[in-house]
Amino acid sequence: MSGHHVAQLVSNERAHLDRLLQLVREDPADPEAQFFFAAWLARQGNFEEALEVLNKLTRRHANHPGIWLFKATVLEQMGDTKKAQACRTRAEQFLHPEDAPPPSPAQVIAQLGKAEEEKPPEPVRPVPKGKKRRVAIRAG
Numbered sequence: 001m002s003g004h005h006v007a008q009l010v011s012n013e014r015a016h017l018d019r020l021l022q023l024v025r026e027d028p029a030d031p032e033a034q035f036f037f038a039a040w041l042a043r044q045g046n047f048e049e050a051l052e053v054l055n056k057l058t059r060r061h062a063n064h065p066g067i068w069l070f071k072a073t074v075l076e077q078m079g080d081t082k083k084a085q086a087c088r089t090r091a092e093q094f095l096h097p098e099d100a101p102p103p104s105p106a107q108v109i110a111q112l113g114k115a116e117e118e119k120p121p122e123p124v125r126p127v128p129k130g131k132k133r134r135v136a137i138r139a140g
Contacts, residue, residue, distance in 0.1 A: 021037075031064075035057065035070070038054050038074075039070070042074050051074050058071060063094050064094065065092070068091035072085070072091070
């Protein structure tokens with residue numbers, strides 16, 4: 001790549017950044033401008049600042065899965081995998097069911113086990129007078 005092309009790319013990137021900063025200043029509540037600003041900050045390695053912007057966005061737009069997923073990515077870059085996973089979980093809550101990944105076999109088995117545990121006990125039927133109650137002892 002020639003020096004001219006590099007200079008043109010840098011110039012274009014600077015123009016895009018200037019426009020983005022102008023949009024952020026003109027309308028600080030614009031979620032798209034804030035999102036792209038956070039992306040630019042993260043790309044520059046300013047993960048803490050990007051996270052601050054994303055925190056504000058998630059407070060104002062808590063049901064937007066894309067923000068939560070990007071926040072998870074930034075947190076992973078910062079080494080906080082626990083918070084990143086919490087953000088991914090939060091994002092999954094807002095995805096449409098048809099977009100959600102199918103449950104794993106382990107999740108299905110766990111749900112079945114919970115359903116069995118939550119099953120109410122069978123009611124005890126009263127024994128009519130004059131009959132003896134038989135008690136069956138089950139192993140296990």
